[in-house]
Amino acid sequence: MKRGLISPSERATPAIRRTLRMVQGLLLGALLLTGLGPMLWLAKAAVTPTQDTLRTPLSLFPTGVDLTNLLTAWTRVEIDKYFLNTVVIAAGSWLVQLVVATTAGYALAILRPRYGRLVTAVVLGTLFVPAIVLLVPLYLTVVRAGMINTFWAVWLPAGASAFNVVLVQRFFANLPREVLEAARVDGAGPVRVFWSVVLPLSRPILGVVSVFAVVASWKDFLWPLLVLPDPAVQPLSVRLPALQRYVELDVFLAALAISSVIPVALFLVFQRLFLQSGALEGAVKG
């Protein structure tokens, strides 16, 4: 195994080994408390009656478990509907982002038209414009296009992600060109090369873009709040703060727990992908 800061001989020193073990134990404790603690508390509170959570928030089920919270949240508070909206919004944003990033990446990195550099430059330029500048004019665009209260108002603007285009373009540019050349010699046209050669070779980067797309969509709050004023089409993130005002506490906490399940589950399943893309974010995002 590759060594780090502390050398093998230092690790063998009893004093250092003891200190290291203690520090790492404390670190694990702190990480469990801050990383896992709030989530575990939320999971507990989701199945605890309101009065218990209010009086003794840190005791474990003083008067037993109340599983009906979850059911009430799912059915009577219609979390099922907002959950479905969230999934549909995330799926659409994901698809639009993938279509835009892959087609553009293919055109710019492999077909390479003369005006490609100009397009790349103008796309890159938007990385320097903070999202807030877009907020008002984008809102007015959506209003004028009559897209208010439709999912298109969220799906289409999500596609305008320069970050995705840059990532995919860079990946495509590094694909082995012998393979593309061979496909072309075999008589494959640009569309077929794109669909049957480039896309299958690009699974890793498509995975990264997909994780970014779904997570960002699940997290988004301000934009859907503005363009989806009708509760019937709102995602969870927009609906939860409003629910807080008229739903009982235990049911509300159950709703919060349900809203976290999918992102946390996705993270546990695709941990490696998340941690990789997280590191990538620091290297590319501006």
Next chain:
Amino acid sequence: MAAVVVPPPPAPRRRTPSTWVRRGGLTTLLFLLPLLLVFGVFSWAPIAQSVVMSFQQTNLVGPVRFVGLDNFAQVLGDPLLWTAVGNTLWFAVLALVFGYPIPLVAAVLISEVRARRGLFSALAYLPVVVPPVVAVLLWKFFYDASPSGVFNTVLGWAGLGPWQWLQNPGSAMPALVLEATWAAAGGTVIIYLAALAGVPAEQYEAAEIDGAGIWRKIWHVTLPRLRGVLLVTFILQIIGTAQVFLEPFLFTGGGPANSTMTVLLLIYDYAFASSLGGDYGAATALSIMLAAVLAVLSALYLRVTKSWSAS
């Protein structure tokens, strides 16, 4: 960018539309169409429009009038702006004090874990995947001011409290920053871990031959190797905190006594809070000014990452 796939065909005398189509120009354009449409309508046009609107008086209903620099004058003359700028700076300073050293220390410690390092980094990253709205609403409950609030219960064990976390103008902002730090630190830890993995073992060995202990190795090898990435996360954090919105919007709505009113919240209020129709001119004028400040920081960021990836 070196991968030239098509060997350039012998240049023809004249480029006609039909040779352009035959050589795949049209196909290329069709492949670019989704990008051009989506960016055109939802990015480039709104950016241009934003600049124009900052010189206009407009609210969906009445006629549009050009008003020169009036919007800028109006915004700069709004006493609330300076409160918001002050609060945003205060947020940024607090976020640096809380949020800057913690991920670095955590990452250095995690990188020295031999068994189950994945567990450590997964735990550190977990808060990042919690949806931000859920995190804020959950913490809002934790900050409950009654003696049986979650944090006040813990304080009670130590014989302290109860504190009015969010209701007190002095403690509201630190409370917001605490939550924001919890939510974001994991992402920074992952960035540092990637950078730490890139420190060559030979440099540590060389330092050891010179007789350096653990602290001296941290000071003379680890930190200098991380200089670039430390600067990057610093600038990214400033850019991020300058645009803080979710926490003040959901925790406090800018209160108590405007103590958590931030620049972005003010832009939102100008444009969308009034039921009489938004003051879109003022909102865009303020966002253009904020963008100008952030553009300087972004340019700095680009310079740093460029020289950093070159070295």
